Amino acid sequence: MERWAERQExxxxxxxxxxxxxxxxxxxxxxxxxxALALGIVLFGERRYEAxxxxxxxxxxxxxxxxxAGSLSALIGGGxxxxxxxxxxxxxxxxxxxxxxxxxxxxxxxxxxxxxxxTALRNTNIVQITASDSTxxxxxxLAQIWAQNYLEHVRSLYEQNPSTLVQxxxxxxxxxxxxxQTISQRLTAFLKQRQMVAPEEELTKAVEKYxxxxxxxxxxxxxxxxxxxxxxxxxxxxxxxxRFYEATRNLAIPPEVQQLxxxxxxxxxxxxxxxQEFQPTAAEVKIVEERIAQAKRExxxxxxxxxDQQFLTLSKQEAVxxxxxxxxxxxLESQSNLQATEASLAVLGRQQxxxxxLFRQTPDTMAEYADLKRQYxxxxxxxxxxxxxxxxxxxxxxxxxxxxxxxxxxxLPDRPMFPRPVLTTGLGVVLGxxxxxFMALGAxxxxxxxxxxxxxxxxxxxxxLLEARAPLAPAHIQLLGWQLRALxxxxxxHSAAVMPLAAHAKPLAQQLASAFQNAVVPxxxxxxxxxxxxxxxxxxxxxxxDAPAVPTAERLILVAPKGYTLDETTYRMLxxxxxxxVGVVLVEVDT
Numbered sequence: 001m002e003r004w005a006e007r008q009e010x011x012x013x014x015x016x017x018x019x020x021x022x023x024x025x026x027x028x029x030x031x032x033x034x035x036a037l038a039l040g041i042v043l044f045g046e047r048r049y050e051a052x053x054x055x056x057x058x059x060x061x062x063x064x065x066x067x068x069a070g071s072l073s074a075l076i077g078g079g080x081x082x083x084x085x086x087x088x089x090x091x092x093x094x095x096x097x098x099x100x101x102x103x104x105x106x107x108x109x110x111x112x113x114x115x116x117x118x119t120a121l122r123n124t125n126i127v128q129i130t131a132s133d134s135t136x137x138x139x140x141x142l143a144q145i146w147a148q149n150y151l152e153h154v155r156s157l158y159e160q161n162p163s164t165l166v167q168x169x170x171x172x173x174x175x176x177x178x179x180x181q182t183i184s185q186r187l188t189a190f191l192k193q194r195q196m197v198a199p200e201e202e203l204t205k206a207v208e209k210y211x212x213x214x215x216x217x218x219x220x221x222x223x224x225x226x227x228x229x230x231x232x233x234x235x236x237x238x239x240x241x242x243r244f245y246e247a248t249r250n251l252a253i254p255p256e257v258q259q260l261x262x263x264x265x266x267x268x269x270x271x272x273x274x275x276q277e278f279q280p281t282a283a284e285v286k287i288v289e290e291r292i293a294q295a296k297r298e299x300x301x302x303x304x305x306x307x308d309q310q311f312l313t314l315s316k317q318e319a320v321x322x323x324x325x326x327x328x329x330x331x332l333e334s335q336s337n338l339q340a341t342e343a344s345l346a347v348l349g350r351q352q353x354x355x356x357x358l359f360r361q362t363p364d365t366m367a368e369y370a371d372l373k374r375q376y377x378x379x380x381x382x383x384x385x386x387x388x389x390x391x392x393x394x395x396x397x398x399x400x401x402x403x404x405x406x407x408x409x410x411x412l413p414d415r416p417m418f419p420r421p422v423l424t425t426g427l428g429v430v431l432g433x434x435x436x437x438f439m440a441l442g443a444x445x446x447x448x449x450x451x452x453x454x455x456x457x458x459x460x461x462x463x464x465l466l467e468a469r470a471p472l473a474p475a476h477i478q479l480l481g482w483q484l485r486a487l488x489x490x491x492x493x494h495s496a497a498v499m500p501l502a503a504h505a506k507p508l509a510q511q512l513a514s515a516f517q518n519a520v521v522p523x524x525x526x527x528x529x530x531x532x533x534x535x536x537x538x539x540x541x542x543x544x545x546d547a548p549a550v551p552t553a554e555r556l557i558l559v560a561p562k563g564y565t566l567d568e569t570t571y572r573m574l575x576x577x578x579x580x581x582v583g584v585v586l587v588e589v590d591t
Contacts, residue, residue: 099142184376470505494538
C-alpha cells in the first residue's frame with residue numbers, strides 16, 4: 001500500500017505532458033473561452049476615461065515642506081501640511097460632496113468617491129489628480145471641478161483662524177526670552193564672583209604655568225645645591241690660605257645685594273609668565289629682561305665695592321694675597337647667587353601654593369560653570385527655534401498655510417483606460433489557457449484507460465513490463481524473465497499468476513505461463529545470457545477472471561490490451577493488491 005500512497009502524492013511530469021497532448025481539445029476550448037470573454041469585454045464593456053492634472057504645493061517664504069513642517073510640528077505638537085496631508089484634503093468627503101453637487105451626478109457617495117485618485121509624486125512638491133468617467137468630456141469636466149474646488153477649499157481652510165498660532169508662539173517666545181535672560185544673569189554673576197572670563201582657557205593656562213613653575217623649582221633646587229657645594233669648596237680653599245682666614249670669615253654680604261637678589265628672582269618669574277603669552281621678541285618681554293640685566297649689573301658693582309673696601313682695610317695692616325682676594329670674590333658671588341636662588345624658590349613656593357588652592361577649588365567651580373553653560377545653551381537653542389517658528393507663522397498668516405497652484409490643467413483623454421484591447425485580450429488568453437489546462441488535467445484524471453506506461457503507473461502504481469504484439473518472440477520472453485528477476489522473482493517470491501483483462505489477451509497470458517513453467521524458457525536466444533535461478537524456481541500460472549478455481553500464487557501480472565478501460569470494480573480490486581502487483585504487459589491490438 002505504500003506504493004499507492006506515494007502515487008497519490010506524486011504526479012509525473014511526463015504524464016502531465018501526455019495528458020495535455022491527449023486532452024488538447026480541452027486546452028483549446030479554454031483558450032477559446034478566454035478569448036471570447038476578452039472580446040466580449042472589449043466590444044460590450046463600459047468605457048472608462050481618465051483625465052489627469054497636476055498641482056504644485058508651494059511652501060511659504062521658500063521654505064521646503066519637509067523641513068518647515070518637521071521643525072514647526074516638533075514645537076507646537078501638531079500636524080503640518082505636507083504632500084500627504086494635501087492628498088487627504090483632496091479626498092476629503094466635504095470636498096467630494098461639493099464636486100458631486102456641481103457635477104450633478106446622482107449615485108451613492110461610495111461609488112462616486114471611487115472615480116477620484118490623488119497621488120504624491122516622489123521627491124517633488126507635486127500632487128497628481130485623476131478623475132474617471134464614462135466619456136472623455138465628463139472625465140475632463142470632473143477633474144476641472146475637483147481642482148477648482150480644492151484650490152478654494154484649501155485656502156479658506158487655512159485662513160479661518162490664522163492668528164491663534166501666532167499668539168501662542170508669541171507668548172511662548174516671551175517666556176523663553178525671560179528664562180534666557182535669567183540664566184544669562186546667573187552666568188554673568190558667577191563669572192564676576194570668580195573673576196573669570198573664559199574658565200576653560202584660564203584653567204588650561206594655569207595648568208601650563210604650574211607645570212613651568214615645577215620645572216623652574218626643580219632647576220633652582222639643583223642650582224642651589226650646586227652653589228652650596230661650590231661655597232663649601234671655596235671656604236675649604238680659603239682655610240688653607242694662612243694669613244687672612246679670620247678676616248674672610250667675618251666678611252658679610254651687604255643688605256643691598258639681598259634686596260637686589262629678591263628683585264631679580266621676582267623679575268625672572270615675571271619673565272617666565274610673559275613668555276607663556278608673548279613671543280621672546282615682544283616689547284613686554286624685552287623690558288623685563290632689561291630690568292633684570294640692570295639689577296644684575298647693580299649687584300655686581302655693590303659686591304665689587306664691598307670687596308675693595310674690605311681689602312683696603314686689610315691692606316693697611318698687611319700685604320694682600322692675590323689668590324686670597326680672588327677666592328674671596330668668588331665666595332661673595334656664590335653666596336649672592338645662593339641667596340638669589342633661595343629667594344626665587346621662596347617666591348615660586350608662594351605661587352605654587354596659590355595655584356594648588358585654585359586647583360582644589362576647580363572641580364566645584366567647573367561643575368557649576370558647566371551646569372550654567374548647559375542651561376544657557378539649551379535655552380538659547382529653544383529660543384532660536386521659537387523665533388524661527390514665529391517668523392514662519394507670521395509669513396503663513398500673510399500668505400496662507402500653503403500656496404497650491406494648478407501646474408497642469410486636466411486634459412481631454414484621447415483613449416479609454418478601460419477596456420484596453422491588447423491587454424484585455426492577452427489576459428483573456430492567459431486565463432483561458434489556465435482554465436483549459438485545469439479542464440484537460442481533470443479529464444485526464446477521470447480517464448482509466450491503460451493507454452501507455454504513464455497511465456499504467458498513475459492508475460495502478462506498477463511498471464509496464466512489456467509492450468508487444470502476440471505471440472511474443474523468444475527474446476522478449478527472455479528479457480521479461482530478467483525483468484522479473486530484477487523485481488525479486490526467484491528471490492523474494494517464486495510464483496506469479498498471469499491474468500488477462502480481455503479475451504484477446506488470453507493467448508499471450510497462456511504463452512507467458514507455459515514459457516516460465518518449471519523455470520525453463522524454451523528457444524532462448526543465443527546472444528542473450530541464460531536465465532539464472534540462484535534462489536529457487538520462478539513459475540508463472542494462468543489466471544482467468546472466469547475460472548472456477550483461484551491459483552495459488554505470490555504475485556500478480558496483468559495482461560491487458562492497449563486502451564483497455566478499467567471499470568470501477570476492477571479498479572478498486574486492483575488497488576487492494578498493493579505491492580503484490582508486479583507489473584502490466586500491454587498488448588498492441590490491431591484496429
